[in-house]
Amino acid sequence: MVKEEGATNWHYGMCAPDTAPAAFGPFADLVAMWHDKRAPEDRLPLRRAFDFPDFRGWWGRIAIARITQDPFDVRFVLWGTKLTDWWGVDYTNRQLGSAAANPAAWRSTEFRYFEAMARHPFIGIASGDLAQHDRSYLTVLGLDLPLSLDGQTLSHALTVHVEMKDGQTMDQLLPDCPITPFETGKVQ
Numbered sequence: 001m002v003k004e005e006g007a008t009n010w011h012y013g014m015c016a017p018d019t020a021p022a023a024f025g026p027f028a029d030l031v032a033m034w035h036d037k038r039a040p041e042d043r044l045p046l047r048r049a050f051d052f053p054d055f056r057g058w059w060g061r062i063a064i065a066r067i068t069q070d071p072f073d074v075r076f077v078l079w080g081t082k083l084t085d086w087w088g089v090d091y092t093n094r095q096l097g098s099a100a101a102n103p104a105a106w107r108s109t110e111f112r113y114f115e116a117m118a119r120h121p122f123i124g125i126a127s128g129d130l131a132q133h134d135r136s137y138l139t140v141l142g143l144d145l146p147l148s149l150d151g152q153t154l155s156h157a158l159t160v161h162v163e164m165k166d167g168q169t170m171d172q173l174l175p176d177c178p179i180t181p182f183e184t185g186k187v188q
Contacts, residue, residue, distance in 0.1 A: 009129060010109065010110070010128030011126070011127050011128060011181070012124065012126045012181070012182035013124070013126070013179035013180060013181055014116075014124060014125075014181075014182050015122060015123040015125065015177060015178060015179055015180070016123070016178070017043075017044075017123060019177070023174065023178065024143065024174060024177055025173050025174045025175075025176075025177070026173065027143040027160065027162075029057075030143060030145065030158075030160060031143070031145070033050075034123075037050065041151070042148070043148070043151060043152050044121055044146050044147060044148035044151060044152065044154065045145075045151075046147070046148060046150075046151055047156045048149075050147070055160075058160050060080040061080050061082045061160050062078065062080045062083075062158070062159070062160050063076055063078055063079050063080055063083055063158075063160075063161075064078040064147075064158055064159070065077070065114075065156060065157045065159060066155070067114055067154055067155060067156060067157060072114075073095065074095065074110070074114050074157075075093070075096070076091040076092055076093070076094060076096070077092070077093070077156075078092060079091040079092040086130060086135065086138055086140065086163070087130060096111065096114075110126070113126070113182055114144075114154075117144070117157070118153075121154055122146070123145060123146070124146075124182075125141070125142070125143060125144070125170060125177070125179055126141075127140065127141045127164065127169075127170045128140070139164040139166075139168070140161045141162050141164050141168075141170060141173055141174075142159055143159065143161075144157045144158070144159050
């Protein structure tokens with residue numbers, strides 16, 4: 001069944017960039033590294049500050065999206081092999097959601113989320129099942145870390161996912177994380 005335009009079953013949240021790494025549960029090590037690589041004078045860490053070995057233990061579950069303005073676009077430059085297994089598609093060099101059952105739904109939800117991140121950077125949290133990719137039996141929790149080419153403007157998002165067990169919620173996996181819900185139908 002294809003959902004109506006603009007509808008997904010994903011939930012999105014925003015956390016302040018200075019949120020303590022421990023609040024991010026399974027992602028604490030990545031958030032700590034993100035904090036460590038952000039220079040004091042920069043709003044965001046530089047994309048070039050990260051290297052492949054930094055992500056040992058996360059390989060296969062990492063994606064990097066290039067975010068451009070005028071027109072706004074989110075296109076993956078890296079999509080991990082485990083993510084390809086879970087989603088059933090390799091999004092490397094593809095636009096966000098382009099292989100989903102309803103690509104328009106992603107444009108009206110996740111694109112808004114990244115547009116909001118571009119205006120006022122935040123650490124993002126997203127969870128949902130992969131029904132849009134004919135894999136409703138898989139539910140994932142994702143972390144989105146904003147990156148920059150100049151330290152100020154969002155240019156990339158470093159994304160990592162973990163599989164959620166049946167019935168697990170975002171609040172159960174991140175009980176101490178101060179998440180502000182992101183309403184995808186509203187411009188933030």
